[in-house]
Amino acid sequence: ETGVTQSPTHLIKTRGQQVTLRCSSQSGHNTVSWYQQALGQGPQFIFQYYREEENGRGNFPPRFSGLQFPNYSSELNVNALELDDSALYLCASSLELTGASEAFFGQGTRLTVV
Amino acid sequence: DQQVKQNSPSLSVQEGRISILNCDYTNSMFDYFLWYKKYPAEGPTFLISISSIKDKNEDGRFTVFLNKSAKHLSLHIVPSQPGDSAVYFCAASAEGNTGKLIFGQGTTLQVKP
Numbered sequence: 146e147t148g149v150t151q152s153p154t155h156l157i158k159t160r161g162q163q164v165t166l167r168c169s170s171q172s173g174h175n176t177v178s179w180y181q182q183a184l185g186q187g188p189q190f191i192f193q194y195y196r197e198e199e200n201g202r203g204n205f206p207p208r209f210s211g212l213q214f215p216n217y218s219s220e221l222n223v224n225a226l227e228l229d230d231s232a233l234y235l236c237a238s239s240l241e242l243t244g245a246s247e248a249f250f251g252q253g254t255r256l257t258v259v
Numbered sequence: 260d261q262q263v264k265q266n267s268p269s270l271s272v273q274e275g276r277i278s279i280l281n282c283d284y285t286n287s288m289f290d291y292f293l294w295y296k297k298y299p300a301e302g303p304t305f306l307i308s309i310s311s312i313k314d315k316n317e318d319g320r321f322t323v324f325l326n327k328s329a330k331h332l333s334l335h336i337v338p339s340q341p342g343d344s345a346v347y348f349c350a351a352s353a354e355g356n357t358g359k360l361i362f363g364q365g366t367t368l369q370v371k372p
Contacts, residue, residue: 176358178358187363187365193356193359235303237358246357248360
């Protein structure tokens with residue numbers, strides 16, 4: 146167990162709706178990253194937060210947004226859901242921004258858009 | 260543009276034998292490489308890593324080899340055990356930022372008893 150927890154574990158939403166996914170980082174970790182894993186693919190980097198500021202973004206549209214709170218927990222928000230947003234969403238926390246320590250992943254949230 | 264590639268979608272080996280999983284990358288700015296293992300309904304679990312200044316890192320049954328000139332790395336598992344059956348992802352990062360990872364597509368390893 147990594148100490149990174151995500152909620153909810155499963156979610157079904159309708160196209161056009163909005164969704165918020167939550168992540169609680171491992172204790173002491175100030176960096177959190179979000180990934181989208183489509184079926185049969187590797188995780189794709191969405192964005193990263195370091196001490197409440199966005200630090201880099203992958204190739205995802207602005208309707209994907211995030212927040213990191215003072216306790217370093219995080220949210221991923223997706224507006225105007227599309228069918229292709231159906232995927233496993235993973236949160237990963239790291240001890241620091243750099244230093245090459247490994248990132249620890251949560252179990253993921255399975256989002257289905259119908 | 261797939262910067263990290265795992266060209267073998269699946270691999271099947273006999274228990275006790277060696278498993279070799281391969282990974283190729285294109286971006287010469289990558290300076291840290293990691294292998295993650297993933298079981299169904301779980302998040303990826305860190306397995307082993309290697310810095311670009313090294314060519315080998317060993318941890319128990321797991322060894323990762325890095326060939327920078329070929330932009331290729333491999334994960335060796337010896338001896339393979341049925342519990343090793345999972346999806347293995349190769350991932351790369353730049354500037355030591357291991358929260359910002361580029362993943363390969365994964366290789367499904369099946370170890371037969």
